Amino acid sequence: MKKIALVEDNADNRLLVQVMLGDLFEVIPYESGGEALEGIARDKPDLILLDISLPEMDGNEVLRRLRADKATSALPVIALTAHAMAGDREKYLATGFDDYVTKPILEEEILISTIHKVFAGRASPA
Amino acid sequence: MNEHRDIDPTGLARLHRLGGPAFVENMIDLFFREIPVRLAAARKGEQTGDLRAVCAAAHSIKSSAMNFGAISLNAIAEKLEAAMDANNSHELSKQLDDMEEAYARVKSWLESQKASLKT
Numbered sequence: 229m230k231k232i233a234l235v236e237d238n239a240d241n242r243l244l245v246q247v248m249l250g251d252l253f254e255v256i257p258y259e260s261g262g263e264a265l266e267g268i269a270r271d272k273p274d275l276i277l278l279d280i281s282l283p284e285m286d287g288n289e290v291l292r293r294l295r296a297d298k299a300t301s302a303l304p305v306i307a308l309t310a311h312a313m314a315g316d317r318e319k320y321l322a323t324g325f326d327d328y329v330t331k332p333i334l335e336e337e338i339l340i341s342t343i344h345k346v347f348a349g350r351a352s353p354a
Numbered sequence: 355m356n357e358h359r360d361i362d363p364t365g366l367a368r369l370h371r372l373g374g375p376a377f378v379e380n381m382i383d384l385f386f387r388e389i390p391v392r393l394a395a396a397r398k399g400e401q402t403g404d405l406r407a408v409c410a411a412a413h414s415i416k417s418s419a420m421n422f423g424a425i426s427l428n429a430i431a432e433k434l435e436a437a438m439d440a441n442n443s444h445e446l447s448k449q450l451d452d453m454e455e456a457y458a459r460v461k462s463w464l465e466s467q468k469a470s471l472k473t
Binding site: 237238239240241243244247248281283310331332334336 | 368373377384413418
């Protein structure tokens with residue numbers, strides 16, 4: 229079973245995503261960017277779901293640090309964001325995210341299909 | 355309470371479909387635990403002039419509210435977050451009053467829903 233790191237400060241959102249994905253993936257939750265950076269190096273997930281609006285260290289900074297570290301630079305990272313506007317997908321891809329999912333996540337199928345799409349994209353180079 | 359204005363009951367139904375009654379109960383308990391902390395953080399931000407803290411609290415409340423279909427609470431929190439993003443604290447005190455009142459209505463409704471899970 230593949231491991232998904234979930235970086236999300238909202239406890240209810242963490243529980244919600246864990247229930248949505250729990251039958252398909254091993255979900256490892258982290259409450260903050262700092263905790264995630266430590267934990268990801270230890271837990272070695274296959275993919276990261278990263279909230280953008282984290283307190284203290286936001287998702288963009290967490291991504292920057294992941295990409296700067298040789299051990300984590302190649303990990304696929306999906307942004308979770310409530311700030312969804314036209315052009316956001318391009319903006320997040322340009323920043324270095326593999327994709328993004330808009331919160332609230334009302335249907336688990338959207339999240340699951342995005343994860344599968346990112347895994348498939350990494351498995352078959354363009 | 356005007357339930358139709360405040361709550362979209364399909365939100366709770368969706369949670370029930372996802373994880374069953376124990377999951378719904380857990381989510382409600384988390385909501386009751388987390389939102390008062392965020393409301394207090396927003397009030398503290400108002401008192402200290404820390405609009406970023408108010409913004410962060412409103413953002414979090416907005417997200418949690420939508421998980422439950424709490425339409426009014428979500429809308430008030432979203433408006434407050436936008437105001438803080440724009441550095442506009444003109445109506446902050448009233449917006450916080452409105453958000454606290456909206457939470458009280460959602461809490462009352464969720465308490466009744468939680469009780470019905472046990473029957």
